[in-house]
Amino acid sequence: MQDHDYYSDDYIRDILLSVKTIALTGASPKEVRPSYTVMQFLLARGYHVIPVNPGQVGRTILGQKVYAKLAEIPERIDMVDVFRNSSAVAGVVEEALALRPLPRVIWTQLGVWDETAARKAERAGIEVVMNRCPAIEIPRLGFRS
Template identity: 40%
Template sequence: MPELTQIKDIVKVLQTSKVVAVVGFHPDTSKPAHYVPEYLHRRGYKIIPVNPALAGRHLSFFGHKACATLAEITEPVDVVEVFRRSDKVGDHLQDILAMNPKPKTVWLQLGIRNDEVAQQLIQQGIQVIQDRCMLADHRQYL
């Protein structure tokens, strides 16, 4: 399974994915790690924030409390959207692979790329999109 780079494949992910876990979610509304998931939520996606600094608090974002890890999520996730620096993506590999069921797609936001982690995810049957913005792609293609 190759990395998804074709527009038709990216559009299919956007059309068929309904549950998005956001690693590195940020509570500051001016940060992309907040306003991108907020945009997706307003378009009908279910957003599950993942940020250990926010987990366990009585805060709710888009109707969900933040989880500390992906493995804590008890429902199937279609896309894991990552808002972490490229050199930190590997820190989440085992957490992604521990998800049950595994996500269909891992989406590394614009400016984020880690080919080594992408290859390991692809070997496990998980689609990977790197260095693209879900908000921009959704606006442009849907």
């Protein structure tokens, strides 16, 4: 099991270089929200980002169709990026565990943490990163810029 207090640069780099399709839970259409700017950043770096927000179904965010939940996404998801509060992580992990195939990674944003949910995902073979932001890690590690 991964130590979630420390991630090696190689661990983070391997994840961010290998994933292509990211489901971003908690995506917001508001330009001032961090989920919007991170989604914009990831799209600009060539990732396919699928916004997930039940309150925005039927709309698009940054030109991408919004889904209510992970199970509605009609394609394979490599990574689930959790832009919700820590209390929502367990439910997102449950949704992810019901997908076939399973996503490779569950990534929670800065300040978002649930060790129990992380361990459950890891036991199912999913890699987990918590309390990090890909829009910070990518430039820090110097790729896809």
